[in-house]
Amino acid sequence: MNPRPSKPNRxxxxxxxxxxxxxxxxxxxxxxxxxxxxxxxxxxxxxxxxQPPVAVQEDPVLxxxxxxxxxxxxxxxxxxxxxxxxxxGQFRKFAIDPGKLFVRSEKEKTDGPExxxxxxxxxxxxxxSTYQGLQDLFLARxxxxxxxxxxxxxxxxxxxxxxxxxxxxxKVAIELANPSKVAEIAxxxxxxxxxxxxxxxxxFILETSHGIETxxxxxxxxxxxxxxSARPLLSxxxxxxxxxxxxxxxxxxxxxxxxxxxxxxxxxxxxxYDINVRNVWKDRVDPITGVFxxxxxxxxxxxxxxxxxxxxxxxxxxKNCNTALDYDYYANDFAPFHDxxxxxxxxxxxxxxxxxxxxxxxxxxxxxxxxxxxxxxxGARLISGYFDDEQSARALVHILPNANGFADKxxxxxxxxxxxxxxxxxxxxxxxxxxxxxxxxxxxxxxxxNYGRKxxxxxxxxxxxxxxxxxxxxxxxxxxxxxxxxxxGASTYFxxxxxxxxxxxxxxxxxxxxxxxxQLYLGxxxxxxxxxxxxxxxxxxxxxxxMKSFSGTSASTPMVSGxxxxxxxxxxxxxxxxxxxxxxxxxxxxDSQDAGWVSNLAGFSFHHGYGPGLVNAYDAVATAxxxxxxxxxHPLLGKQQKATVSKSS
Numbered sequence: 001m002n003p004r005p006s007k008p009n010r011x012x013x014x015x016x017x018x019x020x021x022x023x024x025x026x027x028x029x030x031x032x033x034x035x036x037x038x039x040x041x042x043x044x045x046x047x048x049x050x051q052p053p054v055a056v057q058e059d060p061v062l063x064x065x066x067x068x069x070x071x072x073x074x075x076x077x078x079x080x081x082x083x084x085x086x087x088x089g090q091f092r093k094f095a096i097d098p099g100k101l102f103v104r105s106e107k108e109k110t111d112g113p114e115x116x117x118x119x120x121x122x123x124x125x126x127x128x129s130t131y132q133g134l135q136d137l138f139l140a141r142x143x144x145x146x147x148x149x150x151x152x153x154x155x156x157x158x159x160x161x162x163x164x165x166x167x168x169x170x171k172v173a174i175e176l177a178n179p180s181k182v183a184e185i186a187x188x189x190x191x192x193x194x195x196x197x198x199x200x201x202x203x204f205i206l207e208t209s210h211g212i213e214t215x216x217x218x219x220x221x222x223x224x225x226x227x228x229s230a231r232p233l234l235s236x237x238x239x240x241x242x243x244x245x246x247x248x249x250x251x252x253x254x255x256x257x258x259x260x261x262x263x264x265x266x267x268x269x270x271x272x273y274d275i276n277v278r279n280v281w282k283d284r285v286d287p288i289t290g291v292f293x294x295x296x297x298x299x300x301x302x303x304x305x306x307x308x309x310x311x312x313x314x315x316x317x318x319k320n321c322n323t324a325l326d327y328d329y330y331a332n333d334f335a336p337f338h339d340x341x342x343x344x345x346x347x348x349x350x351x352x353x354x355x356x357x358x359x360x361x362x363x364x365x366x367x368x369x370x371x372x373x374x375x376x377x378x379g380a381r382l383i384s385g386y387f388d389d390e391q392s393a394r395a396l397v398h399i400l401p402n403a404n405g406f407a408d409k410x411x412x413x414x415x416x417x418x419x420x421x422x423x424x425x426x427x428x429x430x431x432x433x434x435x436x437x438x439x440x441x442x443x444x445x446x447x448x449x450n451y452g453r454k455x456x457x458x459x460x461x462x463x464x465x466x467x468x469x470x471x472x473x474x475x476x477x478x479x480x481x482x483x484x485x486x487x488x489g490a491s492t493y494f495x496x497x498x499x500x501x502x503x504x505x506x507x508x509x510x511x512x513x514x515x516x517x518x519q520l521y522l523g524x525x526x527x528x529x530x531x532x533x534x535x536x537x538x539x540x541x542x543x544x545x546x547m548k549s550f551s552g553t554s555a556s557t558p559m560v561s562g563x564x565x566x567x568x569x570x571x572x573x574x575x576x577x578x579x580x581x582x583x584x585x586x587x588x589x590x591d592s593q594d595a596g597w598v599s600n601l602a603g604f605s606f607h608h609g610y611g612p613g614l615v616n617a618y619d620a621v622a623t624a625x626x627x628x629x630x631x632x633x634h635p636l637l638g639k640q641q642k643a644t645v646s647k648s649s
Contacts, residue, residue, distance in 0.1 A: 080131035082156060083215075086231040088438055093156035094166065098129050101137070101211075102150040102167050102386075106332070119331040121385060123152070135212050142209040151211035153234070162237055163428045167386050171233040172206045172218050173440060177226050179204070189221040197390070199397050199447035200440055202228070205390055235386035239428050240308060240345045240554060251531040251548060253493060254352075254512035254559060255369060261493060261528045270521075273495040273590065275511060275559055277371055277617035280566055281357070296621060298372030301565040303353060303420040304398045305558075307346030309338035310379030314347060314545070316355040316367035316533045321377045325417065328381040329395040336381035344535035348550050349424050350377050351533030353558035354565075368533055368546060371562025371617070372569075378418065383425045392437075393444035396421060396460070400452055418452065419568050420459045422561040424554035426479050429467030429502075436478020449484045449576055457576030459568070460485040461561045463553035465502040469516055474504030481506040486564075486580060489611060490514075490556045493528045494521045495590045497609040501553060507611030509583050510590075511559040514551030530555040563617045570621045571628040578627065586620045587613035 081096040106119045128134055134151070141149045151168040154160040172191075176182055179202045186194040190213075191206035206221065208214045214232050222230040257274035259266035281295040302322070309328075312321035328336040338344050357373030358365060382395045399417050427435035437445065445460060452458030462485040464474040474480050480487040481504070490501035490513035499516030515527025532555070534540035534547040541547045564579055574582070589597065589605050589612075596607045606612055 078130045083153065085234070086229075087234070088436055094153040095156045096131065096134070097152045097154060097160075098131065098134050099126055100124070100152040101126050101134070101141075102152055102169075103141070103147055104150065104169065105147045119333075138210045138212040142213070149210040149212075150235070151215075163431055165237065165386075167235040168211045168214060168232055169235060169388070170208045170210060170214055171388060171390060172208070172214060172221060172230055173233055173389065174204050174206060174221060174230045175228040176202050176204065177228055181226050185221065185224055185226065189217050189224065191217060191221075197393070197440065197443075199393065199400075200443035203440065203443065205233075233388040233390060235388040235391075237386055237428070238383055238425050240383055240425050252368060253528060254530055255371070257493070262525055265494075265525070270494055273491065273493060273512065273614065275371065275563065275615050275617050276588070276619070277563070277566070279618050280621050281373070296566050296569050297357065298354065298375035298562065298565040298569050300376070301372065301419050301568050302376045302378060302417055303372070303422055303561055303565055304378045304380050304418045305346055305350050305353070306380045306382050306395050306398075306421060306423050307349055307425065308342055308383045309336050309344070309346045309381045310350055310377065311338060311344060311347040311533075311535050312377075312379060314351075314533055314536060315361065316359065316545075317347070317350055317377065319356050319359065320354050320370075320373075320375060321350075321379070323379075325399055326379040326381075327395075327398060328379075329391045330381050330384045330387055336379035338535065338539070339384060340539070342384065342539075344540045345383070345424070345554065346379065346381070347535055348532045348541065348547060349422065349554060349558045350379075352530065352550070352555060353377070353422060353562045355533055368531060371559050372565035375562070375565045389438040389440040393440040396423075396441065396444045397448050397452075397458075400448060400458070418448075418458055420461060420561050420564050421448070422558050423460065423462045423479070423485075424552075424557045426463055426465055426477050429465055430470030430472045433472070433476045434478075435476070437482070442482075445482065445484050453572075456574065457484075459561075459564050459576055459579050461557055461564060462487055463557045464489045464504060464507055466500040466552050466554075468498070468500050468502045469518070472502050474502040475506055477502075477504075480504070484576065486560060486583065487611075488553055488557045488560045489609065490553050491590060491610065491614050492519075494525075495614075496521075497591065498527075498551075501556075501609070503608040505608060507608070508580055509560055509587055509612065509615045510610050511556035511615045513553065513555040514549075560615055563615055563620055566617060566621050567624040571624040573628065574624055578624075582620050582623045582627075583615065584612045586616045586623055587611070588616045588619075589613045 081098060083094045083096065084091045085094055100123055102123050104119070104121050126134065126137055128137060138149045141147055148170050153166040153168055155164055158164060176185065182194055182204050186206050189206065192209055193207045195205050197203040197205065206217060208217050218230055218232045221227055253260060254274055256278050257272050259271040262270060281297050283295045284293050310321065310326070312318060312323050312326070326336045327334060338347070351368055351370065353370055354372050354375040354377050355368040355370035357369045359367060378398065380395045380398045382392060448458040448460065450457070462480045464480050464487045465472060465477050474487055479485060486508045487504065487506045489507045489510040490498035491510045492498050492513065492515045498513050499519045512530065514529035519527050521527065529548060530550040531546065531548045532550050534542055534545055536545055541549060567579060567582065568574060584604060590610060594607065596609060597605055600606055604612055
């Protein structure tokens with residue numbers, strides 16, 4: 001049944017309704033307001049303006065086949081399939097694909113942990129070609145209470161593929177002028193349930209049973225008195241920052257580069273392009289007091305790995321994983337493990353960051369070595385498929401008090417725990433050119449900055465992007481370009497820039513990775529990749545417990561997260577801006593003959609391909625320690641004050 005039109009006179013369409021045999025009409029409040037991009041000038045949503053039926057022919061879009069360019073034929077047949085939805089502060093035009101629906105279902109597992117859920121997702125052919133046909137189908141499917149049918153959307157004019165696809169499910173995000181009215185507004189709008197978002201003031205999530213109902217609810221609530229903004233949440237696909245490459249010739253040169261892969265190039269200076277971390281780990285005896293001083297290996301510092309899962313039973317990760325505080329934000333349970341068919345991107349990232357050092361099997365040393373080999377790892381599974389703004393927001397404030405990172409009933413069990421959040425993912429390279437965090441995710445990042453680590457801020461480390469060879473630029477990525485995140489680019493074994501690594505004025509630092517598949521040093525030497533842990537057994541990238549082919553800014557990012565963990569171990573009082581400043585001040589200039597290097601007005605060297613240079617763990621940790629030893633020289637240490645810019649009259 002269609003809602004009441006917001007503009008045409010109702011009597012103009014009573015006769016067509018009667019002829020069509022409709023039983024009733026949903027009424028919308030006819031008071032459009034100009035106050036917010038999610039409300040201002042809001043066009044009608046499907047069902048506002050009835051259209052006569054039009055015969056529809058067979059088309060690839062209607063049968064669920066993906067095409068290179070969108071077909072306007074289905075929308076011309078039924079304009080109700082066209083939507084104008086608020087996305088990132090502005091309206092964007094989408095078209096519903098009536099030939100497909102996405103179904104998400106979840107149920108409690110009959111075996112395994114009590115709180116573990118089994119999640120099933122799939123695309124299905126609908127066999128319908130109109131909005132009315134979809135509505136009838138969704139109503140029937142939603143009666144199976146464990147299923148949530150989603151609408152499948154694409155840009156109205158643009159390519160239609162898995163990267164451009166959006167899924168409209170059961171959530172509407174609202175902002176209220178008076179949060180005490182939420183229950184009243186939710187009931188009046190017809191929401192099935194609602195919940196608050198502690199990390200975003202006056203923000204709430206309303207839930208429905210399926211995508212069609214969500215559109216109808218949004219059409220009602222966006223114009224209600226007291227609603228500042230409202231938007232349906234769209235799930236989408238993000239990209240893991242990984243580029244598979246050929247196997248390495250040597251292992252872990254990023255930790256200590258002795259020229260081991262190409263000894264014949266050592267004489268020409270191809271040596272030492274590592275992160276300068278080995279001396280940070282060393283135990284020592286204080287020369288003055290004679291007291292034994294253990295090396296800094298990141299013990300007690302907690303790093304959240306926001307990724308596609310974490311194989312916490314891997315012998316090189318098991319000791320460092322705190323499985324009591326893991327969470328799966330994709331499947332909404334306490335088991336953030338990889339799906340059987342996932343290669344294990346998050347496990348490879350975690351191995352670079354904190355594979356256990358000097359661990360044994362019997363009397364034999366085994367495995368790889370992480371940058372911060374004693375740091376604590378928390379798995380926050382998210383990047384395993386389509387997820388929406390709320391899911392990513394919660395993952396980024398994982399177990400932070402009052403942030404509602406978990407459902408409310410679990411919240412009280414946790415403390416301010418996460419020090420560093422590693423994010424080796426981001427928008428689709430060379431397509432999502434000007435993408436940015438949606439408002440809930442942005443609010444969550446700001447909440448983590450303002451309240452994480454007792455007000456000193458969670459350190460968000462983000463992959464700068466792998467679209468360099470396609471002309472993409474990290475400046476366009478609103479995640480990596482945020483003032484609150486540390487954007488990481490990629491250098492190589494040869495001390496130059498990885499071809500895939502994106503340029504950007506936002507780059508805070510670079511760290512080692514592999515090169516592009518097309519890169520050959522001096523036209524003859526392939527670029528070595530990064531050695532790290534892999535999923536156990538036949539699962540994973542290389543069907544073994546370790547791999548030598550990890551690359552992309554996905555590999556560079558956890559190196560910087562590991563260095564940050566070592567810095568915080570040396571001085572836990574560092575604020576998020578202190579960390580950024582120290583990384584910049586202590587970076588090592590590489591490829592110094594390149595004409596792109598400049599000195600800015602603050603006296604720092606900078607390059608759009610390298611930022612300030614290659615991360616230098618030893619100098620960064622030493623500087624962090626210096627800040628702790630001489631607090632009088634750094635009176636603002638950890639005090640993250642806000643700067644106010646006055647406007648001229």
